[in-house]
Amino acid sequence: MNITVCIKQVPDPNQPYKLSGTRLDREAVQPVLDPGDEFGVEAGLKLAEAHGGEVTVLSMGPAKAMEAMRRALSMGAHKGILVSDEALAGADAQATAQVLAAAIKRNPFDLVIAGTESADGSTGAVPAMIAELLGVPQATFAKQLEVKEGTLTIHRQTQEGYDVVECALPAVLTVTSGVNEPRYPTFKGIMQAKNKPVEQLSAADLGLSVAASQQVAAVNPAPARGQGEIFEDDGTGAARIADFLKNAKVI
Amino acid sequence: MARIWVYAEMTAGGVVEKTALEILTKARTLDGDVEAVALGPGATAAAAILGEHGAKTVYASDDPVYGEYVAWPASHALHELTKEHQPNLILFPSTYESRDVAARLAARTGSTIMSNATDLLGASSAQTAIFGGSLLVDVTLEGPDPKIVLVRPKSFDAEPSGGSAQVVPVEVAIPDAVKRSKRVERIVAESSGPKLEEAPVVVAGGRGLGNRDNWKLVEELAGAIGNAAVGATRAVVDAEWVPYALQIGQTGKTVKPRVYLAVGISGATQHIVGMKSSDRIIAINKDAEAPIFQLSDLGIVGDALKIVPALVQEVKSRKA
Numbered sequence: 001m002n003i004t005v006c007i008k009q010v011p012d013p014n015q016p017y018k019l020s021g022t023r024l025d026r027e028a029v030q031p032v033l034d035p036g037d038e039f040g041v042e043a044g045l046k047l048a049e050a051h052g053g054e055v056t057v058l059s060m061g062p063a064k065a066m067e068a069m070r071r072a073l074s075m076g077a078h079k080g081i082l083v084s085d086e087a088l089a090g091a092d093a094q095a096t097a098q099v100l101a102a103a104i105k106r107n108p109f110d111l112v113i114a115g116t117e118s119a120d121g122s123t124g125a126v127p128a129m130i131a132e133l134l135g136v137p138q139a140t141f142a143k144q145l146e147v148k149e150g151t152l153t154i155h156r157q158t159q160e161g162y163d164v165v166e167c168a169l170p171a172v173l174t175v176t177s178g179v180n181e182p183r184y185p186t187f188k189g190i191m192q193a194k195n196k197p198v199e200q201l202s203a204a205d206l207g208l209s210v211a212a213s214q215q216v217a218a219v220n221p222a223p224a225r226g227q228g229e230i231f232e233d234d235g236t237g238a239a240r241i242a243d244f245l246k247n248a249k250v251i
Numbered sequence: 252m253a254r255i256w257v258y259a260e261m262t263a264g265g266v267v268e269k270t271a272l273e274i275l276t277k278a279r280t281l282d283g284d285v286e287a288v289a290l291g292p293g294a295t296a297a298a299a300i301l302g303e304h305g306a307k308t309v310y311a312s313d314d315p316v317y318g319e320y321v322a323w324p325a326s327h328a329l330h331e332l333t334k335e336h337q338p339n340l341i342l343f344p345s346t347y348e349s350r351d352v353a354a355r356l357a358a359r360t361g362s363t364i365m366s367n368a369t370d371l372l373g374a375s376s377a378q379t380a381i382f383g384g385s386l387l388v389d390v391t392l393e394g395p396d397p398k399i400v401l402v403r404p405k406s407f408d409a410e411p412s413g414g415s416a417q418v419v420p421v422e423v424a425i426p427d428a429v430k431r432s433k434r435v436e437r438i439v440a441e442s443s444g445p446k447l448e449e450a451p452v453v454v455a456g457g458r459g460l461g462n463r464d465n466w467k468l469v470e471e472l473a474g475a476i477g478n479a480a481v482g483a484t485r486a487v488v489d490a491e492w493v494p495y496a497l498q499i500g501q502t503g504k505t506v507k508p509r510v511y512l513a514v515g516i517s518g519a520t521q522h523i524v525g526m527k528s529s530d531r532i533i534a535i536n537k538d539a540e541a542p543i544f545q546l547s548d549l550g551i552v553g554d555a556l557k558i559v560p561a562l563v564q565e566v567k568s569r570k571a
Contacts, residue, residue, distance in 0.1 A: 123364070163435075
């Protein structure tokens with residue numbers, strides 16, 4: 001089974017973000033492999049272990065994104081493709097999907113895996129766009145998954161519970177956080193990752209010229225909520241909250 | 252004049268997803284002709300409520316194919332309708348279903364697609380909130396029509412205006428080639444008490460509770476208050492203390508209760524976007540520097556494990 005896992009390097013989502021001009025300041029915060037993508041890598045590795053085949057990690061990003069790529073390779077992925085091009089800085093969902101789909105298409109694939117959305121952009125649109133561009137079905141928001149005899153079956157998160165959704169491979173799959181337990185890279189894995197092949201491509205290599213289709217017109221502070229009253233608990237905290245609830249007429 | 256479409260997602264129960272009505276309420280204030288597209292069982296009947304909320308025309312099909320297969324048939328039909336009627340802007344609810352439909356459509360049309368809009372500024376301009384809602388970003392949408400925008404739930408209040416819509420049946424043939432992501436079964440999770448998105452009070456817990464055993468404190472407090480739903484942060488869901496259905500935030504649900512009570516929640520951006528519009532916010536947290544306090548009407552800096560049991564007693568005595 002040929003599995004491609006899409007990953008993204010993002011500024012550590014556990015740190016506060018800042019702007020540089022109208023773009024996210026990617027220098028201010030330590031870049032990491034998007035924590036949501038670790039579940040995608042793990043899902044790919046598990047399937048390859050069960051069904052045979054290779055896991056290719058695919059990313060679009062600056063040269064520095066190689067660190068996130070190595071992290072995924074050290075978990076056990078076999079090889080990588082990094083599309084890196086200054087012309088792609090600030091790429092929106094449309095451009096990103098076109099680039100990733102074009103990179104995937106160059107090789108035979110059975111399954112493309114991604115997280116549900118990136119921790120920084122949070123558009124959540126790219127995986128289903130890739131599915132459309134590749135002409136394959138999508139199985140998104142999986143909280144459980146199984147591949148059997150060429151059919152992918154997932155439990156797909158819904159507002160009310162989940163749906164059982166199935167489709168024949170090839171397909172695009174997105175996994176929610178918690179779908180599995182991502183492994184930690186072993187020392188051996190980290191050493192091996194340094195020698196695993198990573199193909200580097202430009203937009204031109206993919207025959208693409210993409211342009212951003214969204215412009216930031218203005219950035220303004222949101223109207224502040226009136227700062228309320230903050231108390232150090234001196235034993236009366238519970239009573240204060242209960243009074244507040246009573247005044248709000250909810251008890 | 253711009254032609255603005257709202258994708259009126261049909262739920263499993265055959266009614267319109269509420270966010271679509273919220274979007275229509277806002278869309279009718281924009282400079283444009285507002286129309287809706289409803290696909291799936293119940294769509295034709297839904298034209299009445301869509302008309303009341305501002306749609307002048309509803310393109311409707313009751314074909315069950317739209318429920319039986321995820322996203323692809325709907326995006327296919329929308330694409331065909333788009334070629335015929337040429338809308339300038341299509342607005343989608345930010346839901347699991349609509350996100351896939353919008354994305355597949357955008358890949359076909361090559362249009363720009365913007366997610367997480369929290370306000371609409373015109374036929375090619377929308378606003379989103381970043382960094383936990385502390386900054387508002389106005390975005391200009393460029394490139395070919397239709398521009399595609401996903402709007403977060405509860406960005407607007409749904410209010411009927413008393414209008415009515417003309418129904419135009421959708422007669423797009425759905426080829427087998429797009430019937431490939433099959434919905435075999437729908438499972439509705441058992442839950443007690445009011446729905447998280449509709450409860451007047453939400454008691455939400457975070458990692459500050461320490462461990463899974465302490466989660467019962469959140470449930471006891473919600474039980475004591477009554478008519479309160481329990482919610483959680485992503486960290487708690489990822490740690491598998493509670494199911495994903497309780498998650499509030501960017502990747503979870505958006506709530507807007509009369510009172511939001513945050514227990515052991517620091518206030519990460521990912522969580523705040525799902526609850527910041529609550530009428531009143533109360534927070535209990537050990538860390539006086541926790542960002543949640545900046546949003547709070549009442550904040551208590553202290554140990555939730557001590558305060559919550561005391562609060563349960565206080566609430567009970569005030570209700571007695």
